[in-house]
Amino acid sequence: MTKRLRYGIIGAGSNAEKKHVQGYKNLPEVEFAAVCDSNAERAAEMAKRHCIPGIYTNYKEMIEREKLDLVSVVTPNFLHAEIVEYALLHGVHVHCEKPLCTTVEEAERILSAKERSGKRVMIGLNNRFTNEAVYLKQWIDAGHLGTIYSAKAGWVRRSGIPGRGTWFTNRKLSGGGVMIDLGTHYLDLCLYMMGMPEPSYMAGAAYRNFVDSTSRNRNGYKGDEQGVFDVEDTAEGYLRLANGASVMFEFSWASNIEQDQHYIELRGTKGGASLKNGELRIFGEHEGVCVDLQPKLYADVKRQDEFRHFIDCLLDEGRELMAPPEDGLILAKLAEAFYASAETKQPVVLRT
Ligand SMILES: NC(=O)c1ccc[n+]([C@@H]2O[C@H](COP(=O)([O-])OP(=O)(O)OC[C@H]3O[C@@H](n4cnc5c(N)ncnc54)[C@H](O)[C@@H]3O)[C@@H](O)[C@H]2O)c1
Known part of the structure; x- marks a missing residue:
């Protein structure tokens, strides 16, 4: 093997620890070079736990000094x-957690930086990489569902x-509530299963009814009673796609x-599928009889791995x-349209 890729982590919080460190640590092409967190203690603790030599509180300084090939952005x-x-503009490939950004203007800036730099960016959309999702996508791409005309x-x-009261519930820091957090996934x-068709219009509704409820924090997640909670806790809506298909959604x-x-x-002209709480079922017809398939996908045989995949794409x-x-x-675009529609109580046209 030639040169190893020098890797840096930006944001040493919970997801960096559970996902990115675990994902990259066993890949032979990756050398853990540095970690950065604006909270110096957190950066130092992660460095100690995983024997990472460089410790920073400023990501620009880390990028400038460490000659990195790749960073994870987990802030x-x-x-x-x-x-x-x-x-990107300093010559570093990026694995960015979802959401890639919080506005259309930011997304366009990232795409422009990517073009100018020739470096690659991948979004941490880990639900695309589960065994079930990978199998279902192959099944769909092979044409077994026909045309998918409707989905939920x-x-x-x-x-x-x-x-409650952490950055997740503060619009300025998160870009939005559950629509951004769970809806993005x-x-x-x-839409990925449907081939990312272009959107036509969005009708969304956002609700915020649990601001004062102290019992609705996710198990194990600490809140901050004094913190801001100005985002939606529930997002529902209907999305029409330019190819004629439709999607109903609900997140809370x-x-x-x-x-x-x-x-x-997913409902298609030849078959359907559901992926519910991790279980994949495929619905179809065989010799005049409706049949269900339940693929047996063993968890210990990974069909695709997010981190391996990104390194392979860099190589x-x-x-x-x-x-x-x-x-x-x-x-x-969808998130912006959702919030505009929720606020005006009118559908928002995304494409004429
Ligand atoms: N893919 C998933 O399933 C999944 C799950 C959880 C979180 N996430 C995403 O991961 C990201 C981080 O979430 P988290 O749960 O780890 O949050 P977290 O609050 O646990 O960690 C964020 C870290 O970023 C640090 N930080 C803040 N400003 C910084 C700066 N300027 N420079 C460097 N570090 C800075 C914070 O000090 C903190 O340690 C978010 O974008 C979130 O949406 C994705």
């Missing part, structure tokens, strides 16, 4: 665009606010429902990214 959402743009996407929680997954951090669930449902420029930044632009 609160409002910082993603500026960090991604800075890293949802992720609803009874008590799942990711910390499952509306994305649904907190709601008075029987039980939590996350799902996509082979011709390889297509499974979660490219262009899809981040589509998601940003």
Whole structure:
């Protein structure tokens, strides 16, 4: 093997620890060079836990000094665009957590920086990489569902606010509430399965009914009683796509429902599918009889790995990214349209 890729982490919080460190640490091509967190203690603790030599509180300084090939951006959402743009323009590839950014203008800036730098950016849309999602996408791409004309996407929680009063519930820092947090995952997954068709119009409704409820934090997530909570805890809506298909969606951090669930449902002219709470079912017809398929996908055999995939794409420029930044632009357009529609109580046209 030739040179290893020098890797840096920006944002040493919970997701960096659980996902990015775990994802990259066993890849032989990756050398952990540095970690940066504006909270010096957090950066130092992560460095100690994982034997990372460089410790920084300023990401620009880290990028300038460490000659990095690759960074993960795992900070609160409002910082993603500026960090991604800075890293790209300084010759560093970026694995950015979802959402890629919080506005369309930011997404466009990232795409422009990517073009100018020739570096690559992938979004941490991990739900595209589960065994079930990878298998279903192959099944769809092989034409087994026919034309998908209608779909549903949802992720609803009874008590799942990711910390009342933390950056997640502060619009300035997060870009939005549950639509940005959970919607980005499952509306994305649904559209990804449909081939990311262009949107036509969006009708959305946003609700904020659990601001004062102290019992609706997600298990294990600490809140801040004095913190801001100015985002929606529930997002519902209808999306019409330019190809004629439609998607209904519902996302909630907190709601008075029987039980939590996350799902996509796809209805096609030849078959359908549902991926519900991690279980994949495929619906079709065989010799005049309706049949269900339940693929057996063993968890210990990974069909695709987000981190392996990104490294493979960096080593082979011709390889297509499974979660490219262009899809981040589509998601940003949808989020902006959702909030505009929720506020005006009118559908928002995305394409004429
Ligand atoms: N893919 C997923 O399933 C998933 C799950 C959780 C979070 N996320 C995403 O990951 C990102 C981080 O979420 P989290 O739960 O780890 O949050 P967190 O609050 O636990 O961690 C964020 C870290 O960023 C640090 N930070 C803030 N400003 C900084 C700056 N200027 N420079 C460097 N570090 C800075 C904070 O001090 C903190 O340690 C968010 O974008 C979130 O949407 C994705």
